[in-house]
Amino acid sequence: MGKARLTVFGLSSMEMEAIQLSLRVALWGVAWSLPLAVSVAWLLARGRFPGKILLDGLVHLPLVLPPVAVGYVLLVMFGRHGAIGAWLFEEFHIEIAFTWRGAAIAAAIMAFPLMVRAIRLSLETVDRKLESAARTLGAGPADVFLSITLPLIVPGIITGVILAFARSLGEFGATITFVSNIPGQTRTLPLAIYTLIQAPGGEETAMRLVLISVAVALVALALSELLARRAAARLEA
Amino acid sequence: MLGAVFLLLLWPWTVIGQEKKEAQSLTVFAAASLTVPLQKITTAYTETGAGRVDLSFAASSTLARQIAAGAPCDIFISADKAWMDHLIDEGLITPENRRNLLGNALVMVAPLDSRGESASEDIQPALNLSPRFGLEGEIMAILGSGRIAMGDPAYVPAGIYGREALMSLGVWMNLRHRLIPTANDRLATMLVERGEAPLGIVYASDSHTSHALRLVAAFPQSSHTPIVYPLGLISDSAAVRDFRDFLFSEKASAIFTESGFQTIEFLSGNR
Numbered sequence: 421m422g423k424a425r426l427t428v429f430g431l432s433s434m435e436m437e438a439i440q441l442s443l444r445v446a447l448w449g450v451a452w453s454l455p456l457a458v459s460v461a462w463l464l465a466r467g468r469f470p471g472k473i474l475l476d477g478l479v480h481l482p483l484v485l486p487p488v489a490v491g492y493v494l495l496v497m498f499g500r501h502g503a504i505g506a507w508l509f510e511e512f513h514i515e516i517a518f519t520w521r522g523a524a525i526a527a528a529i530m531a532f533p534l535m536v537r538a539i540r541l542s543l544e545t546v547d548r549k550l551e552s553a554a555r556t557l558g559a560g561p562a563d564v565f566l567s568i569t570l571p572l573i574v575p576g577i578i579t580g581v582i583l584a585f586a587r588s589l590g591e592f593g594a595t596i597t598f599v600s601n602i603p604g605q606t607r608t609l610p611l612a613i614y615t616l617i618q619a620p621g622g623e624e625t626a627m628r629l630v631l632i633s634v635a636v637a638l639v640a641l642a643l644s645e646l647l648a649r650r651a652a653a654r655l656e657a
Numbered sequence: 658m659l660g661a662v663f664l665l666l667l668w669p670w671t672v673i674g675q676e677k678k679e680a681q682s683l684t685v686f687a688a689a690s691l692t693v694p695l696q697k698i699t700t701a702y703t704e705t706g707a708g709r710v711d712l713s714f715a716a717s718s719t720l721a722r723q724i725a726a727g728a729p730c731d732i733f734i735s736a737d738k739a740w741m742d743h744l745i746d747e748g749l750i751t752p753e754n755r756r757n758l759l760g761n762a763l764v765m766v767a768p769l770d771s772r773g774e775s776a777s778e779d780i781q782p783a784l785n786l787s788p789r790f791g792l793e794g795e796i797m798a799i800l801g802s803g804r805i806a807m808g809d810p811a812y813v814p815a816g817i818y819g820r821e822a823l824m825s826l827g828v829w830m831n832l833r834h835r836l837i838p839t840a841n842d843r844l845a846t847m848l849v850e851r852g853e854a855p856l857g858i859v860y861a862s863d864s865h866t867s868h869a870l871r872l873v874a875a876f877p878q879s880s881h882t883p884i885v886y887p888l889g890l891i892s893d894s895a896a897v898r899d900f901r902d903f904l905f906s907e908k909a910s911a912i913f914t915e916s917g918f919q920t921i922e923f924l925s926g927n928r
Contacts, residue, residue, distance in 0.1 A: 501851060518804060518837055518853075600848075601839070602836070603838075615838075618716070619812040
């Protein structure tokens with residue numbers, strides 16, 4: 421995404437930057453965590469294995485822990501000298517800390533439990549008899565999943581995606597602790613608002629950003645509602 | 658059933674009434690950079706048998722805003738004049754109850770294992786911080802692909818001094834895109850200690866007390882306005898004045914100096 425030098429709708433370049441960054445971080449965060457969320461939801465809904473409760477607890481940890489604590493753990497693990505971060509940098513030259521990718525990871529992790537819960541709920545309501553019927557007709561497990569299960573849980577996936585996207589747009593504590601507050605890289609809308617209210621005289625611009633955040637969130641939610649209704653209509657057919 | 662829910666909702670409010678009984682404890686809001694010495698000083702103070710002192714540390718801007726919004730605080734120690742002036746303008750602190758407590762210096766630091774040397778007390782500057790042609794290149798070479806950790810120059814005093822210093826050295830225009838602006842000075846210190854930032858701009862006191870920082874260079878005093886920590890009283894009582902006087906005492910001064918701060922004797926012409 422290029423930098424917007426011209427003002428659109430009368431927005432300053434700082435505001436455009438924060439909006440673009442917030443959208444990019446939320447979209448990629450949700451996109452990266454979706455396959456994992458579906459897998460984990462499937463494991464929790466259908467799986468029967470030792471340590472399942474542990475997995476369930478682990479998935480829900482970001483909901484329970486203070487976001488700053490999650491951010492700090494991410495910094496320890498993914499920072500330049502962290503266990504995973506150092507390996508990623510040495511092998512693939514991928515930088516996570518202090519980049520928008522890190523912000524996306526932070527948002528994704530905080531939103532993960534919400535996505536998993538929604539998808540898991542949907543999985544649990546799938547009629548297993550439909551799946552067994554497909555198996556008796558000769559379909560392999562992967563085929564059953566793709567042609568029967570997946571279309572049936574699409575509403576749950578959409579709900580999960582909407583929740584995760586909304587949560588990612590508002591993510592603050594983990595982001596500022598893990599990737600700090602760097603304009604253009606990690607200064608998303610919530611962080612930009614925070615910075616503005618710290619300096620005397622920044623309240624007016626902060627209020628503008630709050631209203632912009634509300635507008636962005638409403639548009640995103642309206643679009644996803646539309647998508648959900650379309651998907652539901654197709655299922656009825 | 659409804660009665661039970663009603664009682665449950667009311668229950669937290671009963672706790673608030675109990676706070677008024679703790680009349681003896683003082684609350685001090687202080688800049689994050691004073692964490693180490695103030696904790697030692699309050700321990701020493703309570704050991705003399707005086708009342709309890711509660712400390713709250715954050716960036717001076719955050720604290721000033723909380724005080725302006727009515728946070729219960731008795732003493733405010735800011736890391737720069739601007740926020741103290743702001744509270745005096747708001748009428749929360751009277752000018753007579755304001756005094757300068759400490760001074761500090763600004764330094765550039767690096768993580769310790771970048772050279773493997775011990776003791777951060779070696780004042781052998783590896784970088785000559787003066788307005789000269791090759792300075793920016795040398796700093797960029799040390800940074801590589803990394804960034805300089807510094808308090809946010811938009812509102813953190815350490816960052817404001819840092820920006821001033823970098824401007825006077827003629828390197829701000831390009832270096833401002835290579836910063837990690839942190840919410841307070843201690844977070845910048847933490848990032849450098851962890852090696853997440855190859856360089857940091859922090860107070861001399863942070864470099865002095867840390868065992869994981871290497872002093873790269875000291876900013877010349879002329880490159881920024883003098884760093885002063887004003888102290889102001891928000892509430893006035895015998896207990897508050899007693900603690901304030903303790904902060905100016907020899908015992909407290911020794912603790913401040915040990916943490917790398919400059920005490921009031923070193924500052925000239927201050928009141």
